[in-house]
Structures are given as C-alpha cells and as structure tokens.
Amino acid sequence: MKKGIKIVTIGGGSSYTPEFVEGLIKRYDELPVRELWLVDIEEGREKLNIVGNLAKRMVEKAGVPMEVHLTLERRKALKGADFVTTQMRVGQLKARIQDERLPIKYGMIGQETNGAGGLFKGMRTIPVLLEISEEMQELCPDAWLINFTNPAGMVTEALLRYGSHPKVVGVCNLPINTRMTLAKLLGVEVERVLIEFAGLNHMVYGLDVLLDGESVLEEVLDIMSDPDRQVSMRNIAPLPWEPEFIRSLGVIPCPYHRYYYKTGDILEKQLEEFKTGTTRAEVVQQLEEELFDLYKDESLAVKPPQLEERGGAYYSDAACNLISSIYNDRGDIQTLNVRNNGAISDLPRDSAVEVNCVVTKAGPEPIAIGELPVSVSGLVQQIKSFERVAAEASVTGSYEKALLAMTINPLVTSDVKAKQLLDEMLEVHKEYLPQFGERLTQN
Amino acid sequence: MKKGIKIVTIGGGSSYTPEFVEGLIKRYDELPVRELWLVDIEEGREKLNIVGNLAKRMVEKAGVPMEVHLTLERRKALKGADFVTTQMRVGQLKARIQDERLPIKYGMIGQETNGAGGLFKGMRTIPVLLEISEEMQELCPDAWLINFTNPAGMVTEALLRYGSHPKVVGVCNLPINTRMTLAKLLGVEVERVLIEFAGLNHMVYGLDVLLDGESVLEEVLDIMSDPDRQVSMRNIAPLPWEPEFIRSLGVIPCPYHRYYYKTGDILEKQLEEFKTGTTRAEVVQQLEEELFDLYKDESLAVKPPQLEERGGAYYSDAACNLISSIYNDRGDIQTLNVRNNGAISDLPRDSAVEVNCVVTKAGPEPIAIGELPVSVSGLVQQIKSFERVAAEASVTGSYEKALLAMTINPLVTSDVKAKQLLDEMLEVHKEYLPQFGERLTQN
Amino acid sequence: MKKGIKIVTIGGGSSYTPEFVEGLIKRYDELPVRELWLVDIEEGREKLNIVGNLAKRMVEKAGVPMEVHLTLERRKALKGADFVTTQMRVGQLKARIQDERLPIKYGMIGQETNGAGGLFKGMRTIPVLLEISEEMQELCPDAWLINFTNPAGMVTEALLRYGSHPKVVGVCNLPINTRMTLAKLLGVEVERVLIEFAGLNHMVYGLDVLLDGESVLEEVLDIMSDPDRQVSMRNIAPLPWEPEFIRSLGVIPCPYHRYYYKTGDILEKQLEEFKTGTTRAEVVQQLEEELFDLYKDESLAVKPPQLEERGGAYYSDAACNLISSIYNDRGDIQTLNVRNNGAISDLPRDSAVEVNCVVTKAGPEPIAIGELPVSVSGLVQQIKSFERVAAEASVTGSYEKALLAMTINPLVTSDVKAKQLLDEMLEVHKEYLPQFGERLTQN
Amino acid sequence: MKKGIKIVTIGGGSSYTPEFVEGLIKRYDELPVRELWLVDIEEGREKLNIVGNLAKRMVEKAGVPMEVHLTLERRKALKGADFVTTQMRVGQLKARIQDERLPIKYGMIGQETNGAGGLFKGMRTIPVLLEISEEMQELCPDAWLINFTNPAGMVTEALLRYGSHPKVVGVCNLPINTRMTLAKLLGVEVERVLIEFAGLNHMVYGLDVLLDGESVLEEVLDIMSDPDRQVSMRNIAPLPWEPEFIRSLGVIPCPYHRYYYKTGDILEKQLEEFKTGTTRAEVVQQLEEELFDLYKDESLAVKPPQLEERGGAYYSDAACNLISSIYNDRGDIQTLNVRNNGAISDLPRDSAVEVNCVVTKAGPEPIAIGELPVSVSGLVQQIKSFERVAAEASVTGSYEKALLAMTINPLVTSDVKAKQLLDEMLEVHKEYLPQFGERLTQN
C-alpha cells in the first residue's frame, strides 16, 4: 500500500456498487483509495459499463483522486491488489428464481441462502471463489479477500478449509443493521451500543446487548417480544415472534431464524405466494431493472435514494469499516465470519463462525465467548454440520455429498423428495455446476 | 447380594413383565434371583395382580426358588434392593393417545418419544423417577437403577444431572434388536456381530459393523439401501430409505431417524391415520387388552407367544444381560445410556449418551469413539440440546423452559403453534404435571 | 462515574504509588479522576503518609483537580468506587526475604512468584483479596478490581473461581515491557508493534510479533538468539538463552521462563548468592529505604527518577491504560489476566490466562488463539495445574492441598523435602496464614 | 488365521523370549499358535540361536504342535503374520549404558525410558519401528503390531502419528504388575481387583481401585502411604513416598513417577552410583550373560527360574493376554497404549495414551474416563508434549526438534547443558541415528 490502496471488486456490475463507491468517497480522508477495479464477466458487461460509468461520475463529482477501472480481465485486476471484495451472483437472478421456486414445488421452503436454495447458491458460487482464492495467492498474496457473496457462511467455510489463500473474511450487513435498529429502538446513538454476536452467518444470535458497557439485554428482549417493535428485515416475511418464546430463548435471534422457528408458517405463506408468482427474486429483479434505468442517466452522479429499498442497508458501511480498520490498524470490534479458533467452544475449531472480532492490521481476530447457551447451540451445530457437508459437496462435485447436504438440511423434509429435488436442481443449474460433470446425465 | 439377588420392578403390572420373568428363569444358573418385587400404583392394582399371578405360576412351573412379591408400597420394596428396573407409564396409554393425537391436530408429528409427545411423556415421567432416585439413595444406596421408561434419553439426562442416586443406566432394546436383525440379514450367528453404536437414545447410529472383528459396514449399507431388506421396527411406519441417502450417510441410522429424515412423509401418513383414528397408542391399547385376557387364564404358566407381537422384542434380554454382567463382573460390551465422560467428543461431557459400554461389577463404562461423523453430528447435537432443555423444564416446572423445549424441537414447526399446543397439552395432562402448579390456570 | 472517576488503591503506601499518580496526572484529559483513595493497613501508616503526601504535592504542582485521600479504613474507601487497584504486599519485604531464602536452604530455587516462594506469597495474599472481592460486591458492585499483587496468575485464578465479585482483571507490566523492548531492538515506534501473547502470568509466550500487521517473528527470534541482544529484566539473573533452543522453541519466551529452562544454572547462582546473603528481596529492601528517604523531602513534587531503577517499568502505563480504555470504551488490545473462555484451547475454560484482550466499557475480552504450540503447551499446562491446586490450598487452608501444590511445582525437587520446607514456611509465615489454623501446631 | 495363528517376534533373540514361549505353551488350548517366528539381526545371530533352540526344546517337551522358526529375514517372517510383537533393543545394552551414564555426567538423571536417556532410546528405536510398520502394511495388513520396545509411550505416539500401519498397540507390564501387587497387599485373588488406570506409559496413575466393583482406593492409599508396604519395582531406586503426599495426590502413582516427584533424591543417589560405576544397565548386562549361559544348556527345556530376577515380571502375561483376547474376541479389560480418541479429555485426541481398554476381535478400544484429576493432569500433559516433540525429532532427524525435546524434558535442567549433552549423545549413538545424517558432523 506504499503508493495508495488498490481495491478490486469482483461482480463490480452489481446494483450495490454505487453504495460501496459512496462509502469509499465519504471515507477518502481516512482511506485513500488510489485505484478501484470493477471486474465482471462477459454476461455482465453491459451492467458493468452502466454501473462503472456512474461510479466514475460519482468520483469525479466528489473530487477525490480515485481511479475507477472497468475490466473483464480478473487476473489483470488482481495483480498487486490490497483488498478484493467479491459480490458476484453466479447464475444471476435467473438462478435465484429457481432456488426459490423449485423447493416450494416439493413442499419445502425456497430461499436464497437457506435450505435447498442456499445449498445450490453455495455449490454454484464456491468453485468460483476457490479460483479467485488461488489467483490471489499467486497475484496478490498479501491482499485480504472480503467476501459478500452469499451464502457467506458456507462460502467462508469452503475458503478456509479448501482455499489457497488464507487471508479471508466473510461479511454480512445483518449485524451492523441489527445494531443500528436496536440503537434506534433504544433511542440512543449507535456508538453506545455493543452487541455480543455469536453463531454462524444468517444464524447469529445476540448473546448480550451492552449500552455504555452495561447489559440492557432484558430491555431488548422486551422490545423483541413486542410484536409492534420487533426487528425485521425487508427480505424476510415479517412474521412476529411469539413473545414468550423470545423470552425463553434468552438471546436475540436474527431475522433468518424465522425459517427455523416458524418453518410451518413461512412455508404456508410461500405456498400462497408461489401460486401468485411473486417470489422475492422476482421482486428483486423488478427493482434491479428500475435501478439500472436510473443508473443509465448521465446526469446522475450520486447514489440514487431508491437503492436503499433494495435491501442491503449498511452493506457499504460493513465493507468500508472492515477495510479501513485493517488499513488504519484501528482495533475496533466488528462482527465477521472467520476461523473459529476456539472462540465458540461448541463449534469445530477449524470452521467458519460469525462472531465479534477485533480488527487490526493483522486482520480480524475472534473474541472468545465460551459456550453458546444450550437454548441455541443445537440448531447452530446442526447448521454447521450442513455447511461443512455442503462445502465438501461444492468442492468435490460429489453427488452423494450433495444428496447428504440436501437431506440433513432442516428445511428439507424427506430423503426421497430430497433426491428428486436435487436431481431437478442439478439439471436446471447444470451450466453453473461444472464440478458435477458426468453424473448429471446419469440420473 | 450376600443372600441372593433382590430385584425390584417398578411398573410391575406392565404387560411386558412376563418376558422379563421368563428371562430371569432362563438365566437362573448365572443369575440366582432370590426375590423379585413387582411394584405398581393403586390405579394399576388389577393389572399387577393379573401379571403377578402369571409370574408366580411361571416361576413355580420352572421350579426355580425365586420369590415373587406384589406390592403397592414402593419404599418397602426398595429397601435393600440390588437392582431396580423401572418400566412404568405415567398416565398410562390414555396419556400416550393424547401425546400422539394432539400434535397432529396442529399439523405436527405425534409420537411417543419424539417431538411434542416425547416432551410431555418426559415431563410426566421425570419427576417420578427423581423421587425413586432419592428413595434409592436412602433405601438401597448400592443398587443400580435400570431405567426402561421412555423417553429414556431425556430421562437418563435428568437422572444424571438432577438425581440423588448416581448409579443409573438407561436401557433400550433397539441396539440389541438391530444386532439380531443384522446378524439374520448377514446370515451369521449374532455373537459374531459387533456394532459400534454411538449417539443418543432413539437417535443412535451404527458407526461400524464388525463381523469377527472385520468391518462389513459396506455390505450392511448395501442391505440398508435395499428397500426389500431394510431394517425396520414394528412401531414405526415402515417407509423405505432413499438408497443413495443411506450410502451418503455412511453409517447405520436407527428406525426412529425416519422422523427426522422423512418428516414430511411420516406427517402425511399420520394426517391420514388421524382421520381414521388409528394411532399407534390405540393399536397398542387393543393388543394390551387381549394380552391381559390371556394372562388371566389360570392354566397359563409360560409367556404367551402373542406377547412378541407387542413390539418389545429382546427387551428382556437387554435387561437381564445388563443385570447379569454387573452381577457376574462379565466385562462384555452392551449399548447403554450413560454419562458421556468424553466418549463422544462432540457432545457435552456431563450429558447422557447411548454408546457401547463395557459392563463389569463397577457398572457400565463408555468406550471412547472420538468425534461423530459430520454427516450425523449436527442432528445428534440438536436433539441433545432439546433433551437438556426438556429435562430442565421437567424438573423445574418452568413454563418458559417447556415452551423453549417445545419450540426448538425439530418436529415442531412454529413458535406460535408451539405455544398453543403446549397450553393444550399442559391442560390435558395436568393431573400428571404437578410441578407446573399455578401456571396452568394462568394461561 | 457520573461525577468523575473514583479510584481506590489498596496498598497505597507502596513505593510504586508515585508512578501511578504521575500516570494519572499525565492522562487527566482523557481520564478525569476526581478522587484517588490510597488505602493501607496500620503497619503501613507511616509509609502511607510519606507516599500520600508526595502524591498530594504532585497533584497540586500539576494543577489538576484530583482529590487525594489517605485512609486505613478500607470499607469507607471502597464505597462507590469505580476502579480498585491492589498492590499490597502481605507480610512486606520481610516475608519475601523468607520466600527467597528458605527454599534455597533445601536446595531449591527461592523466588518471589515461582516455586515454593510463589506458593507462599499466594497463600498469604489470596485470602485478603477474597475479602476485598466480597466487600466490593457489597460496596461498589459495578467497579473493576484490577490486581497487581503477585503472584498475579494464582491470585486471578482464585478470584475467578472463589471470589464474590466477577469484574476482575490481573495485570502485569511484563507484556508492555516486552513490547517496548522489542520495538527498541527493532528500531521502530512501539505503536507499530503488536505481540500475540498467550499463556499464564509470568509464563506468557509471544506467539507472533507483528510490525504493521506483518509477522517479524523470525527477525525477533534472531535477536533473542543473540546473547548480546536478548531481552531481560532487571530482577532476573540475566543468563543468556541457548541460541538454538530459542530457534527451536519458535516463540518468544518471557524472562521468568529461565526458571524452568535454566533451573540448574539459576539454582547454582542462587546457592552462591545465598552464602553472600544478597537475595533480590534484600536488594529491593535497600532500594525502598532510599526511595522513602527521597519521598520524605517536602520539596519533592514529582516522581523521582530513582524510582525507575526499582524494576516496575511501565507498571503505571499498564494500570492507567487499562482504566482509561474501560472508561473511554477504547477497544484497544492489552495483555491481561482474565477468564480463558476457550481463548486458549488447551487450558481449562474457567481458568485465568494471560492473553491479548480487547478492552471496552464491558471490560477486557480475550482474543481466541486456538491451541498453544506443542513446544510450550506442556509446561503451561503444568503450571496451570499447580496454580489451581495452590489457589485451592490458599482458600481452604488445607494442609494436604498445600503439600500437593508444593510437591507438583516443577521447581520443587522432592516430596520429602517438600514437606519439610512446607512445615518450616508455614511456621515462619503463620501470622499471615490464619486459614491454616490449628494444623500449624500439629506438625 | 484360517490355518492357525502365525506370530512373529522381532528381537526374538532377547533373554525374555523363553517367558513368552512359556506363556504361549500354557495357553495353547485357547490360543493355538501354529507358527512362531523369532526374528533378529545379524549382530544378534548368536543369541537368536541360543534362545531359539531353547524355545524349540520347550515346545517339544510340552508336546504342542507349534513350529518355531529362527530367521534374520524380517520380510519373509512378516508375510502373512497375524500378530507381530517387537521387543528389540536398538544398540543393545551398550547403548543403554550410555543413556544412563551420559546425563549423570551433566548433573541430570540418567535413565532408560525417562529424560535424555529415554529420548535417545526413542530416537534410535522409532525409525526401525516405522520401517516395520511399513512392511506390515504391505506384507500382513490385517496383523496387529504389539510393541514392547521402550520407551513404549513415545514409540506408540510415533507409530500412530507417522506410521503406515494403523493396527498398533503399545504394551507395558507395569499395570498388570501393579494389579498383582495390590491384590497381594489386599490379600485377595487378582481377578477381584480392577484398577482404573489412566495417563501415559510409565506415567500412568490408578484413578480408582475396585474390589468386587466397590472402591477400595482409600485403603490402597493407606498402604501406599506406608513406607513398609509401598509398591516398588526392582529397576527403580526404592525410595519411599512421603505418606502425606500420596494422600494429597488422591490417586495411585506408578514407580516411575519417582523420577518426577523425587528428582533431587534420585539424582543424588545416581551421582553416588555413578562414581562406583553400577548403573542399572550394567547390572542387567551381567544378569543377561548369566541367563544366556543357562539357555545354552541343551538339557534345559523350561524357562529357568532365574529369568524372573531379570525384571520383566508378567511381561509374558501382558503379551499373551492381549493376543488371546483379540483372537478369542474376549472383551476383557486391559491397560494398553492406544489412540486417545477422547478417552482422557485433557490430552490430545490423536495422541497415544495408556488407559483401560476393552479388547475384542476389533482390537483394544479405550474406556472414557473424562478429565484427569487436577493433581496429576499438568505433569501428564507436560510429558505428552515432550513425547510429541520427541516423536517428531525421531522421525524427521531435525536437530532443532531434538534440542527442543531435550530442553523441555523436566529431568533436563538447563538449555545450555541440554545442547552439550545432545551433541555428545548424538555423537556417541550416531551409528543408530541415520536420520540425523550430515548434522552430526556439523556440530
């Protein structure tokens, strides 16, 4: 970083990019980025150009000396990078639509990062990220790989266990989002609130909430038990929690936990939506088209406010804070997906966990929290087993491992249907699953 | 045991008793039982007399000098006992019918030892067993408590964590049954087969199968993958396993695993049966009535062959083998529910596990198997978390803990319905749930 | 802390106090201390007055509005405190002289915090600290207890396992000292150096050394292997490390490790010194007398430079940084003695460890480092076993536990001599060991 | 084992062999050995012939149809073996004399299996055993490798971590010996006594002693605390235990623990013996010469009683019982060195431990004991760290690892002297340490 920071964003043509660019511009003083490389693939060329040109106009308007490069040549971009962020969507929204619709056809929850849908998103994504990991080890061995691509838990698991490049972090905006929301609900500035997060990506619990260093967990549980004040996220059916259940859990669940504690209710809702054809992917597709129409407008040189409806609130903050804390050796606490190292005693030491970390120049290091409360440890352990088998299936292309991952996933309700669904999804997504090779035609 | 062995059987009026008595008679040479005390409660007086008189006729016919005592006074019976077996059913079959039917009403699996039904059977049973544990510590501190009452996993967990009496073992006939069945399928004598069992009660896996000390796991998985040859148990819907799933699992599941790997299929089947009114409990009720009619026949002095259809195959062998191995310091391997002590690395050291043990005069001690395969560890860990919370709810009578146990059980599909179902079941079973006291009327 | 910070220093008459006061004055802007209470016991009244008056003159000269209170009434001082630091020496230097001399008489190393001497210092100190812990829980339940009294590892172990007050940290100046020294040897500013410390108090290793986030461990091991550049501390015989041993260890030992890796060499040296009568305690006693003579000088209103020769370099920084980071919610990394919580996988989860922590308003939380290298784990585990038994002996006053702790300490070379030495030391120190009561006269 | 059992004994020319042969003859009915191959190396040809011919005469006289083969061709012998026992002494007694004498020269304990001597015996032995492990995997993949060669703990560690052949057990006669001795002291038949052993080879503790299944630990500790009745072994200086120390330990130490709890006392004794020149190895050398003179006598056809003075009491029982229990699928409990697998929670899961195992056709499987008592865990963990580093040094021939192993051994008292001693011992033993190659001349 002698001559200024070089950041590479893979999947640079994403609709989220303007938010990231805005974050970098705002932080230019503390984080002087010299080069931002937006990388995409041939199929994304048009989007890359639209977004990339908006990014250039934003930088120019802000008057910061940051070069924005657009390219389809990933290796060229990676050469000498300091930070590489990944936010691509293998198979685009078209694939996500299948991930959401096919399980429902078999009577199971269809979702982007959970259940059968999450498994397939993982299997499409992980091989690409392992390639990037290998290229980084060759072309920018000191750079940090900061992954946003979902399912971030499974992906980080795979990168830690099978990747060539050890400097890996998985990032999700859920923890920062929760902190923001809780601060608002408590009516205090966000800096005064610290949540002791622990678990896995999209399976993370707030074990304690501190206001100025003192626990206000009981107060927050009261809020969470109140249907009118419960925290929710736009992209999850906002079904209210059973108040007494939240009290009995004794910790703060995340919105994705609804898939596991309200499986039946969500499934019912999805079966209805399925008939009317409005899965989340299709809503997002519509939103994205509108966004790209806005981005094309040559007079636009700031992030359009409509982007905020897209759902990735604070995504830019999560990314920029992490990069800045590493660059500035800041030593603050962020909730990240890293190697466990014993920080959560009831999970494997070598596995990825999502947990509070202190972030310095040496990267993020997890804070030890001991054992998870018994009320939540079982579910977290079950999902970790699934993620481990899913990562192995993704890497090896083993049909057996894929079937195993599918069947042991708690949202999949039958070994027989698991096989039928697996076969159909392998067929539908085969273009993005080269690792499964021959097997696909066999079945 | 100076003057011969004294065995006390609590729930002595059970229809299973003749099998146990037959087992003791057969083994009289190695296991000279001087006194067998059959204990029951007032409501079971008639059954106790019928069964007890049959037992006396059996002993007389066999010509062994074993005294059979019938009593409703438990403390008197316990005094000076060497072994105490428990096989009572708190709330009788009437309660089981509710355990099976009420969950179905809410769209969930109704079953005796799993899901909401298992939780309630546990909450009714555990306080009674803790009383027995306390009395034993006072009246027969050197005796072994050998528990057969289901859910044996949850009950053993509670006895180990909250009981006064440390000499506790939980027993199930499933492992011995599986060994018998596999030997038959392999066409060899049962003595040549050793299965390396590990997990929890009704959640146990065969990690390896040895024939004369050499692994034949692959062959057994072939058999298990073959719908025509799959092992099943009479009291579980005999739905065949998906062959490729069994191969991918890589270990031998038990029949109860169907509730977790075929949840949807079994639920569908139960919803149908629910309409026609033939739950398993009702079938059993009919069988029991027929059995007691037979037992009344004063000319009967052997175990009637019809008992075998009842479903507890080898139950007597499991009980008698355990008692005999302790008494004779035999040092053979049996699969039992005991304190983990690190034998299964991924489960809490203080929890009950079902695992191969070596049985000597010092009681059963678990053989260390290291980590469970990742394919199964997550589910086992989840059920263990449930059992721990369920045991705590049973002991404390905490409404919150009961709701938590209910909601985190993987067969319960909604926190909201969990509360509704909990409230209804608490009401229905209130007679047998004194520990919940006041709370019941509050809701 | 509404009305400004209240700090209580127990053992306030210590010669170190002026350094602490200087640290507080320097940091007044970030750490506005309203009241500093210096507490001592009757025997220390004179020293307390001398040191306290110097402190008052220092504060006045600096012109900060900090009140300095001197008192022998501990409970009055504790009432409403925010931070309590403990630096008293139970039995004073007179007792330390015995701790150092008696073991040598039996052919073993005599030292303040290691071996038999460390055990006795612990047994004298721990009961007093447990009393303070109890009083704090009553009089200032939100305050942090920051212990400097040695042996800080054993003391923190006892406070965590047996104390009433959970907010406890043990502090030593060795880690900050090492960081300063290494920075100097590397020729860089100290802020750029981060050492990944892990182990126990006075048994801590630098697992890695980062300069601007990149490892320079190899370079540091080169320095450590170089007899001319080896880090040492004034109060330990500066015997050089065998260069190839340091390379083979692969991590940075601390000066106290010489007692374990050079036992024979140090013993030889001590046996000589013993004859000439110059133990460390006696040197210190002389230094202290000179210091107090200086302190008495009414014209002195700053910390005299001679204090630096006393050996507690950076002790004030260690204390003030910790207090300031908690007060200011700073989130920086400090090396502290806290509950392990799984941060070091091969040590008990409930035990005290010395490890890098992130310090916020919520106090210090340890960073997970996984397993210790096999080259050092065994020794660390052995000392931890000793500390656990020693803590138990200190609390219970059990002669058997004291003998066990003595004998399993690796610097004690014979069970038979252990008993003789124990008996003699129990007799010599009996005034400060009320917990051993009757037993002393029995033997 | 279709056509009868084939046993191969490597180091067949050992003076112990007649005891093993006697054991096999006595057990012929239960353990029908068809072929016994005694293998040795060129240097041992004469001894092999003497012992082998005695073995043949013993078999003939006993009238059992067991073929005894003598050979120097190890591969030929291994082909198709069922059990391979190893009892060779790499470098013979000549090397042992150096292992005992050289450390004393540097002021440290010189001993065959502990300290510097144990390290060198391990480094000479392990490469040979790894070769055997490789050959077995090729020539008799189903056979069990039963190692008696000391230091059996370090050797088993190396075979488990670095060997090709997984079916490995380490055996020592100390546990069976202790059981025999305790039975005698208690005045009961040995079959009634069960000792719960746990730890490492020559570092094993009796955690409990059961007589007919009931603990008699307190009574045994009384005996152990009584100098007149203490258990000792012929080859360890019979220094009595400090009675109160034994009580405080709360478990039964083994004779080798004297090296660690009486280091100073033993060293003193050795320094004296050193002057008079009577190390244990020299005593043994004399005994062996006398034995071989007896063995040569053609009229001798039984094990001569003088062998019993040699020190390997019950060695034959330990070996034959293990082989017989595997062969007969007996399922009895024996104390063996096997992979931990979590049986002792505070030791690494992959390391060798010495613990009670149940022995069936599938080989020995360890019984889980949970955590070691804190009184002993630290020392056991320290020795395990040493063994792991020592095994790595033995396999890699790394000078650094050898120096590390030497220095962290608790019987070695100085890093500087450790290097001097290492260099001298590497030179003296270089003929048997080919793995260290070039390095030797460098230093």
Ligand SMILES: [Mn+2]
């Ligand atoms: Mn996310």
Ligand SMILES: [Mn+2]
């Ligand atoms: Mn059962």
Ligand SMILES: [Mn+2]
């Ligand atoms: Mn210190």
Ligand SMILES: [Mn+2]
């Ligand atoms: Mn031995």
